[in-house]
Amino acid sequence: MTARRTTEAEDVVWLRSGSALPSAARREGTELARRVGLDEERIAGLRIALTEAATNLQRHAGDGALALRVVRFGDRPAVECLALDSGPGIADPGRALADGVSSAGTLGIGLGAIARLADSFDLYTRQGQGTALLARFTVGDAPEPGAPGGPETAVVAGLTRPISGEQLCGDTWAAHEDAEGVTVMMCDGLGHGPLAARAAEQARAAFRGTALTRPEDLLRHLHSALKGTRGAAVAVARVDLATRRVALCGAGNIAGFVLTGTERVPLLSMPGIVGHQVRTLRTFEADLPTGALLILHSDGLRDRWAPADFPALPRHRPAVVAGHLLWQTGVRRDDAGIVVVKVPPA
Ligand SMILES: [Mn+2]
Structure with a gap:
């Protein structure tokens, strides 16, 4: 491996x-x-x-x-x-x-x-x-990946914010990067507070411990791992660096899309609650051109906006993209979570 x-x-x-x-x-x-x-x-x-x-x-x-x-x-x-x-x-x-x-x-x-x-x-x-x-x-001197002078690898950044008044967050994300691509997960534990956070933690542990990269296989794996929790909306995506394609498989309310300066290409999720009930899984694919971002976020962020609302945002670092979108479109009455993937030029 x-x-x-x-x-x-x-x-x-x-x-x-x-x-x-x-x-x-x-x-x-x-x-x-x-x-x-x-x-x-x-x-x-x-x-x-x-x-x-x-x-x-x-x-x-x-x-x-x-x-x-x-x-x-x-x-x-x-x-x-x-x-x-x-x-x-x-x-x-x-x-x-x-x-x-x-x-x-x-x-x-x-x-x-x-x-x-x-x-x-x-x-x-x-x-x-x-x-x-x-x-x-x-800490240390070597330039980080993706920074000017740093190694040209994919860069992943996410951000979460709990619902107003809570310390724990039920929204979480995780990513694996390897030589062939990037696998990324966004998870929204049902509701909020400690039980939602526990479902999120379990999803993260299951993601951490698996070598699976095919989104549908991963989603099934997470479905088993979340049994006994209150369940979650989860989407998993895989970016293939050679073909510059992205595949996403999700169940429940997670927004997934490819964002360019002018376009937003949706990657749909199916209905369901991961850990409880997932009937049909489908994987959707899209191109991920150079300079485009893959974005997954929970329903704690509004998704009714157009690329023109955030001109030139995809040119910025994924952490800035995640932070700006969470702050500008996040709601206070729910946990919010977003993860952003930017791939290096081919
Ligand atoms: Mn939510």
Whole structure:
């Protein structure tokens, strides 16, 4: 068997915009950074970046939040910060990124400093819609996969957010990457709270432990693994890097589609509850051209939008795409989960 890399949903610390945001961001960020062994100099940089991102949200963003978490690239952990908002957007991101221009007006370091301090940075902003900012601080020096100068492999990123008032999330995702392709799962445990989270955890464990890559086989495997839980909506997709085709098999309400700059090609799921009742399984296929994204998300995100609502979004890093779509289309009355796959040029 070829070497395989697994990525999975992580615990996400969601910090809503408010007066305590900068100090809360520094505290939580520092804790994550110490846990993964980031050195003190990088931690100092992380704290500056978090202060600036948090202050931006407070001053300009209206409704916004920071999502902090540990992500892993192989055995290299990183602390990742997503700053997401529904603010007015940044009119001139090029200028805001330039040296010395502080978007907060006080620190004098601004977005340019965040971009310099982080080893991975990306920004999507649209006037009248909002902004998604990614700043990542990785342990070690080697460039991560998919980064400029890094190995050209597929890049997978997801994001989850529990329903308002809950700590645990019933939405989850996981992905395997190997030399031939990428296999990805999105799972929405029925309802919310601890029982939904348990179904999600069981789906993730079953996905982690299998070598199956054919979506229909995988879905059947997950169906058995979820017996005894309250059940879930699950979709599994396989991207074949040689043919640049994607195949998806799903049961229940998971949205799956290929997104280009101008088009959204749906990959349908069948009715059913994985773990309880799955009658007919069908696999749907589509092309995945260079630059296009494969996106799976739960019904905690609205899916009535057009590619023109998010122009140029597919050009951005999958973590920014996941963050922006979750923030802009996510609902508060349900768990929300999204996973985004971008494949390298052929
Ligand atoms: Mn749901």
